[in-house]
Amino acid sequence: MTLLERDEHLRAAAGYLTDAAAGHGRLVYVGGEAGVGKTSFVEEVSARADAHVAVGWCDGSATPPPLGPLVDMLPDLPAGVWPDGASRSQLFANVLAALRDPPGGTPYVLVVEDAHWADEATLDLVRHLARRVHACRALVMVSYRPEDTTVGDGLRVLLGDTASATGTRRMDLAPLTVEGVAALAAEHGTTGPAAAELHAVTGGNPFFVTEALASRGELPQTVRDAVLARVARLDEASQRALELVALAGSRAESGLLGALLHDSLSGLDEPLSRGLLRRSGDDVLFRHELARLAVLEEIPAGRAVHLHRRLHAALSERGADPARLAHHAEA
Structure with missing residues (x-):
């Protein structure tokens, strides 16, 4: 290759x-x-x-x-x-x-x-x-x-x-650009998802791109294993904070996280320093959408329901978009 x-x-x-x-x-x-x-x-x-x-x-x-x-x-x-x-x-x-x-x-x-x-x-x-x-x-x-x-x-x-x-x-060594992702997809002999969409999901990480192309739309097991191995090295407070960010959606506002994490806000520090999360303005988001999905799938059902309830309540107080509230209400 x-x-x-x-x-x-x-x-x-x-x-x-x-x-x-x-x-x-x-x-x-x-x-x-x-x-x-x-x-x-x-x-x-x-x-x-x-x-x-x-x-x-x-x-x-x-x-x-x-x-x-x-x-x-x-x-x-x-x-x-x-x-x-x-x-x-x-x-x-x-x-x-x-x-x-x-x-x-x-x-x-x-x-x-x-x-x-x-x-x-x-x-x-x-x-x-x-x-x-x-x-x-x-x-x-x-x-x-x-x-x-x-x-x-x-x-x-x-x-x-x-x-x-x-x-x-x-x-x-930087991740691939959109053009690089398109070239990698072409090398695999597949048009697959649009290059811009694939780049957005994988962050241009060549390993994630390759595995995503091979998985045909499903979360690749290899990516899940790689992400969860890194999550396992975090302390418990950091893992709980990571779960909250994953459930919040593609990005989580700092104010929302501050309201929900309270004294545990420092739980974001290690995921941020280790590159699992990144900051974009006042928002916190996963560096790679595939990593968010991997974390999301591992949250126990009962804890996920509890966190969705907390997110729904906090977002309601902030006057969030009805579609976003509906998502958490359904979950």
């Missing part, structure tokens, strides 16, 4: 690799929401590169093994990089030496996937490389989800600490 609307990013990555081949290495943070295509992008960069490629993954387990991504990379790095009994400082020095003098002078492409799940030792390795990569023959790409980095966590601190490093760059 063609990598859509990424030509500018691919050209930039090719330029960074050219710099790396000349001994001016780069470490590039590749950011983007879940499903936007970060893995597809770094795979395409790696496939096009005349380079040694090594890839490691942060897997998000409750107790991640120290330096798990580096363990994944070892088969593609020179022998002896991690000798038995080596200290962390010696190990980092060995990795740096391998990147400064790669076999045959061919540069390295090192990929650290999903750094928002990185353990402390992996973040230390990235910090060590970010400060020194400008003297290496290597392009190091570190992918992460901005919505899963919170103020004060290790990755957020790392991004700030290394922002001014000589060899450090940032690259943000």
